[in-house]
Amino acid sequence: DWRQRRVPNALVIAGALAALAALGLQATPLHIGWADALSACAATFVFLLLFYAAGLMGAADVKFAAALALWLGLEGMLWTWIGASLLAAVHSIGLMQMRRWTGAVRQRRREVPYAAHLATAALAWMAWASAAR
Template identity: 50%
Template sequence: MLWLLCVAVYDFRKRRVPNWLVLSGAVLALAVLGLGAQPFGIGWTAALAGAVSGFVFLLLFYAMGLMGAGDVKFAGALGLWVGMSALVPIWIIASLFAGLHGALWLALQRWPFFPRLALILSGPPSQPAAGGTLPSRVRFIPYGAYLALATVAWMFWERQS
């Protein structure tokens, strides 16, 4: 839960999920699996299938320029924790959150009733790359954060069932 919170906060604030954060979650997931203390009751096969499916599915969106690489890597690490069967509802919930974020951002661009909220939804200003050029595509939807929040919602939902 702490790892998910760190990912969500970092992605909301910086609009990126750093490699050290992804790697720490993946290493911890592998350690928990190795010790036989996996909190969601999945085994190695389900965890590895979740990691591969999480990574490969979102890799398609990265290839189309719709998502950042950190989101893709985070989905792979997340799959190690929850397995492939849990990723489907998590993706659906996260996509709904991201869709609401985008729709609200578009509405606030058109009707600027709450300019500060529009700025928050847009994220931090884009920083120039090493060559001094701005990134070709600004990613204002923190999908990794929404994946993390959807996972927390899924965790509570599963405990209630």
């Protein structure tokens, strides 16, 4: 996502299938259950689909977030979404400042790799949640 602003569907599907397998084996890292994982996945998909429909987010970001929600559950996905949004905001402000200082022109419609920020925030959440248990 950082370089090409793409998240391959195969990667998203593999992540979702691995999460479902971990749920089936009751071996999820954060010990969430089926109800939490599936409701988080559905809520994330529907909520972020609105951002996609408004042209603010790519389809890959929505699919990646929904697969990630299977691992994190509702609470984890909420904090991950907040963290990723803060990271994306800082990234966006940095890009705007850089363009302002250098006179560069915007190159892409979506310059901020939101899936990468989601992954970063998810790793932070998982580390924090694991340490808190």
